Amino acid sequence: MQDYLLLLIGTVFVNNIVMSKILGLCPFMGVSRKLETSLGLGAATAFVLTLASGASHIIDTYLLGPDLSYLRTLSFIVTIAAIVGFTEMFIKKTSPVLFRVLGIYLPLITTNCAVLGIPLLTVQEGHNFVESLLFGLGGALGFTLVLILFAAMRERLEAADVPLPFRGTSIAMITAGLMSLAFMGFSGLIK
């Protein structure tokens, strides 16, 4: 039980997918302009990621096995694409504005390196099924956490007198860098 907890905390904070692995930067920069939207994308990503790591684990263990491990990337991508497709339709039905706001980023979850990275990592590290789910969930929670923290910061930043050359994405990049710096404080916490 303690191991599971450590794994979850580790993936959320210490080995945060965005801040320490520097994966998933595309939606991190793109969909963090508004708190509400980033909450939506975070939730969608969490949903996709948890399902994807679980599904990948099943596929890898029961379908591919050691013989077909060369099919991992291919089959994972197909699975993720299907899950994203499903999520897309679901969001389009339930929240058209969120759908529109997420825009290109929703289908881009498919190619979000974090979403492919986590299933691959979890398989590589030989996690069991529960661990895979937790790893996916932890990665997604970590992604969502920094995404909404970042969005709240950017909402405030939006009204600041940032010097003209640094306005917009560049100050956001600097902020992301400083966030990453702060997350370095976690280094060494969980080996």
Place this chain on the structure above:
Amino acid sequence: MTGSPYNLHVRYATPQIMRQLMLALLPAIGAHVWLFGPGILVGLLLCSLFAVGFETLVLLMRGQPLGFYLRDNTALVTAWLLALSMPTLAPWWLYLLGAFFAIVVAKHLYGGLGQNLFNPAMVAYAVLIVSFPIQMTQWAAPAQLAAHVPSLAEAFDLVFAGQGALSPDAYTSATPLDHLKTQLRTGTPMPKVMGQPLYGQVGGSGGEVVALMFLLGGAYLLGRRLITWHIPVAFLAAVAVTASLLQWHDPAQHAGALFHLASGGAMLGAFFIATDPVTAASTPKGKLLYAAGAGCLTVIIRAFGNFPDGVAFAILLMNIAAPLIDVYTQPRVFGTGGGKP
């Protein structure tokens, strides 16, 4: 159009608040000079010079009124906080780099005073400790333990010319926090570590007195109602509770609450850095949450992380969270049941 004509009689205008902050830092600086030698004065001077220099430069580049903004003293406050959290007698370029990151990157890229998201001094500290871990952990040894206490002239020499004349071993030592970490990793049991003279009474020889002086300065600020009680109390309480819990869990591996409170930057952080209103959460509930988070993280990073002190990282991490905390802790408005904006 009417301004609000009565806003002329405020107790402290913003520049005066900054002056009061610097006043409240004086006892700790005095104690530092007395216990560690006059080296800290060199650091304060250099940091102030560099910070004001960078401030001037950026203001010029941004076409903003120089005198008006320089007179607000905020660059000086940042410089002093940075100098106080950096090791004494560090090479001069470390101060220069620190001042650059504090004033230019952390403050002015975000639009200047009042608009920065991260505490400038802590950004500078974090950049330096990540980039120059060796220089950033060579602290001046307490006067009573050191083989030699550099004079002011020697301190200048050390800062500008490097360590040619004096052997570093003669005047530097690890901080108690740093020392404790390495000792515990090599398997020395806790009581034996704490018995060493470096650790003084509770939080490190010399350092504990300086911490007491920070507490005194903080009490002054509280008395003048320049800061509210929420952040220092929550911060220190969280440090104490987390440290006590860890010690209770495994006494052989963890120092107690008193040690954590009196060592490192805990007191400085609690009263002078976490209370920076620009980067902290600002609602009463939010302040408690923010400071408690920072205190808790401080001890966790100290106990488990790679860095000797966790105050800077803990505060930066909570700086990240502050805007979100504010959004979700909006107080109840008159005549409503409350709710978030």
Place this chain on the structure above:
Amino acid sequence: MLTAILVMALGGLLLGGVLGWASVRYRVEDDPLVEKIDAILPQTQCGQCGFPGCKPYAEAISKGEADINRCPPGGEDGVKRLAELLGVDPKPLGEGLEHKPKSVAVIDENLCIGCTLCIQACPVDAIVGAAKQMHVIVADQCTGCELCLSPCPVECIHMEVVHEDVATWKWRYPVYTLHPTRPH
């Protein structure tokens, strides 16, 4: 090799089935976004965006066929709000389009010949009158679209800027003497 093909084919079939079911289950008939965009547009119906009215422009935006900066009466502010709704970056008004102060059309009663051409041109029926009678523009209902200007054979219609009075006056943005504010 055969297993690999089988595995991928099976997976493909399964996932295709799930997606097919979902597309039926979560079908969306109408795009309510058009309404939201239309609500932001100023409804002058002036056609300066190149579309015959505000609704068609809203539809074009929602389909991604038109940019958000084609509406001069909405001004920078309208563009900003569209950008906010659609989650894109605001941009300045398109080329050749500029925001004018709100004005209304006024008919010079001495010149009007009562030809009814302007009545037919007005998109919001804000002009009243009948053949060979003097026409009047109801100022409250005029959107300032200027569509009635060109049809008038005697050029008796001109635009008048609406000046603010005590009732419509707004507090100005407070002026700082020394602290430079963000330019807008």
Place this chain on the structure above:
Amino acid sequence: MTRPLYRFHGGVHPAEHKAESSGRPIATMPLLPRYAVPLRQHIGNPALPIVKAGDRVLKGQAIGQADGYVSTAIHAPTSGTVLGIEAQAVPHPSGLPDLCIVIESDGEDRAVDYQPLDWQHLDPSALRNRIRDLGLAGLGGAVFPSYIKLNPGAAQKIPTLILNGAECEPWITCDDRLMRERAEGILRGAAAMQAMLHADEIIVGIEDNKPEAAAALQAAAQQLGLAVEVALAPTLYPSGGGKQLTYLLTGKETPAGGLSTDIGVQVFNIGTAYSLYRAIEFGEPMISRIVTVTGHVGQPQNFEVRIGTPVADLIRQAGGELAGASGRLIGGPMMGFDLRNDAAPTTKAVNCVIVKSPALFPAAPPAMPCIRCGECARACPALLQPFELYWYARARDFGKAQGYRLFDCIECGCCSHVCPSHIPLVDFFRFAKDEVWAREREKEASEQARRRHEFHQFRLEREKQEKADKLAAKAVDRLKTVETGAADPEAERKKAILQAAIERAQKAKADITPKNVEGLPPEIEQEIADIDARRAKLRETAHAKDEDSE
């Protein structure tokens, strides 16, 4: 005096400056040669003028009537001649002119025959209408028409009646003097209010820096045998704010965006109570009020001032501006505004005129950036976070500002007062509020335009359809004729009739199509008729000219 007081959050205690003007009794202004009564004196609709240039009017005669629900009448301040209805300077922060009825005094000051109201026997609704026609409006600052507030509503009862005598703004002493000198009238007015609202209790809230006023009211209450509780509240701005006073005295919070009546409380200014007394006892309309003239003037004092008195005359009466005067404030220093033109007349809203001097009101130092210190939040009686509001109002992000409850701001000025960076916070909030209102208005206009455009298109569509139908019918008809052959005379006759009918219909349609004069409001019909008349006249004169030249 056992009532427990509930301290509201925040508040400030600025220098009071009451002593300057509170020592002297209320003086009466002499009759002036000219008055200008603004039509717009409060929110809602301005009064509709019912006199025209050249009319003779008597003092107290109605010169404007209520227009719609939130509106009241206005009256002539003295007898004389109406010079006109002109746009001229009014006391408004914009400095823009507004319509006023200008009256030249004839020096006789002859009043109409005032009829006291038999208020105990009148039907409540009729009584309220009489009060509206007497122009009664709140004298505390908002100038809301009193007749609306005197309606107990569906519940037929408002348990608590609060009289607001707190007068928390610095410098102002008009309520203080009124309570000291005319306590009996105030309480008689209050008794009538109590009866109209079916209130169980009357509480008068007074700040404890006005002990003489409280004593006077208590003495008057004893004399009248009226159960009135005089509650002394600690001097703390803005205890005179309606919501704050209600909370202070009852511990109940007026719901945000709601009215105090929602919690069974109605609040009137003591000046309004006195005016009601004058109205019901003597039938006197609201043609005057007490105004404090203070600051950098020769002799600060309170005056009974007729509505429409130019501010310049008022200041002259108070000894005139002293050397070095640097402007004039209408209202108090916390919530008032600069008056640009001292020719502007007083209105029912003007309770105080302060002449500024650099010593009393030094220019504000330049604003520093906000450091989010939170002083403003600690001072805000509405429990808002002004620094957040400011942050977003400054960046014109009004949606966010509204999220931080911009519209719960009462503009009391406490935040500006305490700001260590000297930021004019309230000015930002007023700016943001006005922008939001303007947008709201624009949105309404665009919504209306959208509906009209949709109807326009529907109309075009319908006309096109009708035309197409007719053409189709005609074609079918012709086809029939061809089929049946031209020999049948009966068919020929029918066809001719049909053709004639179609032609008639088409002709009628052509006549109708461009016409857009149905269902017009009468004023527009009137306008068209007027213009047509003018044009006809023009044509005639043109003809006449032609004939002359021949």
